[in-house]
Amino acid sequence: MSAVIKEKDRVFVAFQTNDDTRSIVEAIEADNAEAIVSRYPAMVKIEVPGRLVIRRETIEDLIGRAYDLRELHINLISISGNIEESDDELVLHWNQH
Amino acid sequence: MNMPITPQKPAKKLSLKDNYNLLTRGLGWETSYQDMDKVFAQDKFEGIKIHDWDKWEDPFRLTMDAYWKYQGEKEKKLYAIVDAFQQNNGQFNVTDARYINTLKLFLTGVSPLEYQAHRGFAMVGRNFRGTSARIAAQMQAIDELRHAQTQAHTISHYNKFFSGLHDPTHMFDRVWYLSVPKSYFEDAMSAGPFEFITAISFSFEYVLTNLLFMPFMSGAAYNGDMATVTFGFSAQSDESRHMTLGLEVVKFILEQDPDNVPIVQKWLDKWFWRGYRLLTLVSMMMDYMLPKKVMSWAEAWEMYFEQNGGALFNDLARYGIRMPKYHEVASKEKHRLSHEAWATFYNFSHAAAFHTWVPEESEMKWLAEKYPTTFDSLYRPRFEHWREQQQKGERFSNGTLPMLCQVCQVPMFFTEPDDPTKICFRETTYRDEKFHFCSDGCKDIFGNEPEKYVQAWLPVHQIYQGNCFRPGTDPTAPGFEPLAEVLQYYGFHVGEDGGEYLGSLDARNWTQWTGKPAVAE
Numbered sequence A: 001m002s003a004v005i006k007e008k009d010r011v012f013v014a015f016q017t018n019d020d021t022r023s024i025v026e027a028i029e030a031d032n033a034e035a036i037v038s039r040y041p042a043m044v045k046i047e048v049p050g051r052l053v054i055r056r057e058t059i060e061d062l063i064g065r066a067y068d069l070r071e072l073h074i075n076l077i078s079i080s081g082n083i084e085e086s087d088d089e090l091v092l093h094w095n096q097h
Numbered sequence B: 001m002n003m004p005i006t007p008q009k010p011a012k013k014l015s016l017k018d019n020y021n022l023l024t025r026g027l028g029w030e031t032s033y034q035d036m037d038k039v040f041a042q043d044k045f046e047g048i049k050i051h052d053w054d055k056w057e058d059p060f061r062l063t064m065d066a067y068w069k070y071q072g073e074k075e076k077k078l079y080a081i082v083d084a085f086q087q088n089n090g091q092f093n094v095t096d097a098r099y100i101n102t103l104k105l106f107l108t109g110v111s112p113l114e115y116q117a118h119r120g121f122a123m124v125g126r127n128f129r130g131t132s133a134r135i136a137a138q139m140q141a142i143d144e145l146r147h148a149q150t151q152a153h154t155i156s157h158y159n160k161f162f163s164g165l166h167d168p169t170h171m172f173d174r175v176w177y178l179s180v181p182k183s184y185f186e187d188a189m190s191a192g193p194f195e196f197i198t199a200i201s202f203s204f205e206y207v208l209t210n211l212l213f214m215p216f217m218s219g220a221a222y223n224g225d226m227a228t229v230t231f232g233f234s235a236q237s238d239e240s241r242h243m244t245l246g247l248e249v250v251k252f253i254l255e256q257d258p259d260n261v262p263i264v265q266k267w268l269d270k271w272f273w274r275g276y277r278l279l280t281l282v283s284m285m286m287d288y289m290l291p292k293k294v295m296s297w298a299e300a301w302e303m304y305f306e307q308n309g310g311a312l313f314n315d316l317a318r319y320g321i322r323m324p325k326y327h328e329v330a331s332k333e334k335h336r337l338s339h340e341a342w343a344t345f346y347n348f349s350h351a352a353a354f355h356t357w358v359p360e361e362s363e364m365k366w367l368a369e370k371y372p373t374t375f376d377s378l379y380r381p382r383f384e385h386w387r388e389q390q391q392k393g394e395r396f397s398n399g400t401l402p403m404l405c406q407v408c409q410v411p412m413f414f415t416e417p418d419d420p421t422k423i424c425f426r427e428t429t430y431r432d433e434k435f436h437f438c439s440d441g442c443k444d445i446f447g448n449e450p451e452k453y454v455q456a457w458l459p460v461h462q463i464y465q466g467n468c469f470r471p472g473t474d475p476t477a478p479g480f481e482p483l484a485e486v487l488q489y490y491g492f493h494v495g496e497d498g499g500e501y502l503g504s505l506d507a508r509n510w511t512q513w514t515g516k517p518a519v520a521e
């Protein structure tokens, strides 16, 4: 018997392309090994199978200042998945994973 | 001086969670001299059972201080760019003046929905008895008002240069194709508060709105429209919060009581189909109205509905929720929707407040690549025929009025799910009267609530009944031209706002002001 390995459903987040989000995208790539980044006119979309995490500390290391994850709202375009948010991280996930 | 003797350390900053709980918990109260069911008279009749409103969590736990701070930042950013855009004559940097027609459709068909959303969320904010639900609705009502205002403000600059943008609210209440978005939203607003929030927050904002805003804004950027990208993104930053709320709302309702599941499923079926039919206008915008195209409607449908929507409904399966009814029909229609819609608007362009045109040869090539199974065989010959007619000075237009679907109010041009060459007609009889539908989806919706949909204000019926003339008009006067009068009633500048793009006032002005051809090479 061989199990069929199906790719997990993806969650995604999309931001405006600008200087603020460059480091955020970099942080997401650093924290999510399977991140797939697609760039469109004025917009960048990051997809990850199953679960995507955005970590405050990783962003702070890149921008060199304190960061409140709610600042993400300013440049957010769209999002999918269930959200868990704390002061330290924002997680998107589908529940079967 | 009343300095403390032992200086205290500053209080530890509250965590996001504590902060949010302080805002939303214990803020309401049980009424004493009026029955709670009388104060909140609308949150039970739909049959939804809520046992514990405190289980409602705002996923972003946005508190008022943070809300105003970030919204203020978004506004400053937006208006700085709008100023720069105006000062630099940004309206002339778009690909060509055909592009402006997407803005006409947006300002007359979508911006009024932002205002409707503002009213709708103010209403549900009043009607829910849970405090956190009311706060979420309040914030969203303010957001939606902001969207209506920023869109009117930004696009008003284009109104100085282009036709068809002069009176969107007047048009919204009257014009035939604008009754599609108008009736969609009024259907939701005249439902109960739980149906409204399921329809708008979940089915529209969460499931379908990506199909409107992602390609629209990326398309605006790609076509050089800095102003629209900016208001679009500014609105979308709120929208992503609304979408998340939509998912949270539906999960909350489903978790509260198993009896809620079939009610919600029925709403998801209804509002998926209503929203999908509304997006017909978006499909033709993507495939035909953007001079430089970002992605096809079929690609967007695959990416944002079939994949993302599929993942979402897989996730909701644990509650016993399945994919919305007729989603497979939408997938069958994806290779023809935009072509059928654009052809219909081409027919009735003289009665619209935006221009239409035959796609250029290079665009037809793109369409053939994106739609290899349908474009060349089914739609290209028609466009080539129309182009020939036009070159002979006989630009085709349709002198009659189309039959509308009783539910979605779109002209009945859709084709059979399994036969793209045959128009899809459905009908039913209710209280000895016959009603017509574009699809099984719309027919089912009517069948579930006939008392509601028999009251639909269908523009074509209204015209034939003589209800779409300005006050004081005498239809019996010699030489009376009903269509010309209807367009006056709509508030159109007849001969400027609609009709063929080539040779139009917009096209001529564009060339005169920019020195560029009316259709970019």
Ligand SMILES: [Fe+2]
Pocket: B114, B117, B143, B144, B147, B235, B239
């Ligand atoms: Fe909005």
Ligand SMILES: [Fe+2]
Pocket: B117, B144, B205, B238, B239, B242
């Ligand atoms: Fe919204």
Ligand SMILES: [Zn+2]
Pocket: B277, B405, B406, B407, B408, B409, B410, B437, B438, B439, B442
């Ligand atoms: Zn219909």
